[in-house]
Amino acid sequence: DKINELTISQPTKEMLSIAKEKGIETTWDRLEKQEPHCGFGQLGICCRNCTMGPCRIDPFGGEPRKGVCGATADTIVARNFARMVAAGTAAHSDHGRGVALTLLEGAEGKAPYPIKDKEKLKSVATKLGIEIEGKSDEEIAKEIAKKALEDFSRQNEDTLNFLKAYAPKKRFELWKSLGVLPRNIDREVVDIMHRTSIGVDNDPLSLIVQSIKTSLADGWGGSLLATELQDILFGTPQPVKGFADLGVLDEKKVNIIVHGHEPILSEKIVEAAESEEMQKLAKEVGAEGINVCGMCCTGNELLVRHGVPVAGNFLQQELAIITGAVEAMVVDVQCIMPSLPDIAKCYHTKIISTSKQAKFPGAVHIEFNEENADEIAKEIVKTAIENFKNRKKSVHIPNEKKECIVGFSVEAILSALGGSLDALIDAIKSGKIKGAVGIVGCNNPKVKHNYAHVELTKELIKNDILVVQTGCAAIACAEAGLLSLDAIELAGDGLKEVCKALNVPPVLHLGSCVDCSRILVLLGALAEALGVDISDLPVAGAAPEWMSEKAVAIGTYFVASGVFTVLGVVPPILGSKEVVKIATQDAEKLVGGKFAVETDPVKAAKLIIKHIEEKREKLGI
Ligand code: BF8
Incomplete structure (x- = not known):
């Protein structure tokens, strides 16, 4: 019946039928009441940035072709897209700022947050070029926190401390040549809010370039520093057993x-x-x-x-x-x-x-x-x-939870591999592992709950592609049992052999959405170890069920970092041919990565596998 169409998760179905029985409205009911969705909104061609509007552009090429101010569909779509990136970056990075302030207060003895991972403290400090000899942990922590806070306050044209310390050299040089090195996380967000206000930046490419710059401030800045400082405060994840659902x-x-x-x-x-x-x-x-x-x-x-x-x-x-x-x-x-x-x-x-x-x-x-x-x-x-x-008598807890093994920080992956990436690189070169894909992001009631995450993941591991995950995607796969050692049996022969030897699942849970930065760091390390750029690697990204503005920021920084990224939910950009062309074609010439949209996870897997094969061929492996 209808509930079966909404989710693949048994406990979810069970609870949905109770909700229905009791007449409790859920997000799926509210979605139904919203349908059909406004076509202008879906295409990204409505503008509410001033009160001469709201303006809408005729998607079929008729009138109106311009907003009251003269903005075209291309301008409006690009502005709306940029604002999504700004909001996503703001959310991740404000979280990061909070962690930096907590680290500082903890080190100053003003808040009960001691340093838990001293090794990580030292490695982050060293990366940032902080002298650690003869300093107490608290002194080092204070300096790290200040470097992080500087990335929210710098007023000159220098680049983020964290990006400088973590980005691989080839990428850094490319971004420098394109003029997209972010200066200050807050400033890049403000820059978008400024340039998208009425009558400022009307060039779609210019708006997308600033979106790229801002997204880099998220991925290699706000999100990355959130991850790193959280590891210092609460410990760097190591493989651990858990349960989900x-x-x-x-x-x-x-x-x-x-x-x-x-x-x-x-x-x-x-x-x-x-x-x-x-x-x-x-x-x-x-x-x-x-x-x-x-x-x-x-x-x-x-x-x-x-x-x-x-x-x-x-x-x-x-x-x-x-x-x-x-x-x-x-x-x-x-x-x-x-x-x-x-x-x-x-x-x-x-x-x-x-x-x-x-x-x-x-x-x-x-x-x-x-x-x-x-x-x-x-x-x-x-x-x-x-x-x-x-508590009332009528308690109903679904009788289902799945065991999972999680906690694959970059440090944990390295230690599972015996200290260096060599074993992984050998496995990729020999073709036992064809490539790696990050599957990340949300749920969206427009997509059958967990279906796209789980199907895409299964298709990829079956084809010897290692999957790394964060966010709600990782929880979906945990609930489907894909983060367990049993899931090794679902992998292709090559991946199966590697996972068995290392005793790890074929799908690695790296953490929360800000921990997508762990994927960036891993990609950077792989690229440097091979002496190539991230865009040369046989890797891809996917957000099969995304819904949040944060996911737009994440997708953009993956593309900007050179990663082919497949979205399972159509972003609101189809109202502009120009923006679609930049996102799905021209971006590749600029930054080596691009977006694709594919709502069917099996077809998405095919796109990704083809991309990985092409990259392997170019690398001569
Ligand atoms: O932070 S919780 S719904 S936004 S994936 Fe998506 Fe899930 Fe939200 Fe990313 Ni994490």
């Missing part, structure tokens, strides 16, 4: 779901929940303990570092509440549906918002700040525990 909720325990993107609070919630004081309190209310689970990218952060179970990805957030078993859903920022408090009204679940930046009418707001992190985390956990007694 709604079945990780535990009927007998106080269930707390941490949802959103930032580990700064959720790390503290895990700590607080483990404390004797809270465990005792939980027993006093009749629970067997406290079960902290993750969701979306906050979930990924905890999963890859500690094996904390993940209850689901983006489209499962509403359904988790409908289990009736969640005492508190603690949210920070990004990808949190505004519908949650409404759904929670039907249950005892408390939605606890914690960020100054993200308030939700109907939620309980317990505002987080780093200085009092421990006390606030305890207060939140206590609030959840006290809510256990309000």
Whole structure:
């Protein structure tokens, strides 16, 4: 029936039928009410940037051909695209800024954030050219934090510290020659907001070039520094066992779901929940303990570092509440549906918002700040525990969760390979592994939930292509069992042999969406080891079910880094032939990467395999 068309996930189907039975509206119902979507919006040809409009361009070439100011479809589409990149970059990078400030406050003794990974601290410092001899860890951390904060404040034309330290040389030179080296993360975002306001930049190519520059400030700047500094504070992920899907909720325990993107609070919630004081309190209310689970990218952060179970990805957030078993859903920022408090009204679940930046009418707001992190985390956990007694009888937790092995940071991949990339390079050269593909990004109710992630991944590993993942894509594949050693059997013979020898799954979970920067670092290291550019490598990227502006920023920085990137959801650019041509053709001549759009995951796999074969041929392997 209809529910079978919405998702491939059994627990999701189960919860959707309960939602239907109870008349609870979910994102899929709301999607239906929005259909048919506005055609102008879908094509990217409506402009609301001033009040002479809103203006719309006739997509069939008739009138109106221009907005009131004279902007053409090409200008409007390019401006809208640039604003998506700016918003995505802002989200990732503001998160990164928060981590830098936390590292600084921790090192100054103003907030309870000690340095957990001293090795990473030193390696990041060394990369950034910080002298470490004779300095305390705190001194080094302060200098790293300042280098990071400088990337948000520099006013001259110099390049981001982090990009300079991490980007491979050939790429760096190419970006320099194109004039797309970002100066300051905030400034690149502001630059887009400025140039897309009425009557500034009207040249589609110029707008796309600034989008590229801004996206690089995200990938090699804001996101990368978020990843690196989080590793310093909370540990660099190493392979760890975890579980995924709604079945990780535990009927007998106080269930707390941490949802959103930032580990700064959720790390503290895990700590607080483990404390004797809270465990005792939980027993006093009749629970067997406290079960902290993750969701979306906050979930990924905890999963890859500690094996904390993940209850689901983006489209499962509403359904988790409908289990009736969640005492508190603690949210920070990004990808949190505004519908949650409404759904929670039907249950005892408390939605606890914690960020100054993200308030939700109907939620309980317990505002987080780093200085009092421990006390606030305890207060939140206590609030959840006290809510256990309000749980109603009708609890329904799907009886399904999948085991996964996760935590493949670049450091972990290197150590699995015995310390260098040689073994991986040999496997690629010999053709045992044909290439590698990053499959990343969101869920989107316009796409059958998890279907495109899982099908594309299966097709690729079957064809001896190693898959690395982040974000909701990784959770989808965890739920489908593809992040387990059993999945090795689904791989082609060559990949199977390599995975067996290394004892790793054919699909590697690298972390959250900001951890797409780990993929960049890995690509950079591979390119340098082979003495080529990233655009020469037999690799590709894919975002089969993307929906967020952040995904547009990610896709753009992958393309700008030389990676062929396939989108499974059509971006709102089809209203401009010029922008489509730049994104899907001309970009390759400029930066060596380009976009393709393919909504069918099996066909997307074919495109990718063909691309990888061509790159192999050019490399002579
Ligand atoms: O941060 S949680 S829905 S935006 S993939 Fe997509 Fe998922 Fe959001 Fe990326 Ni991560």
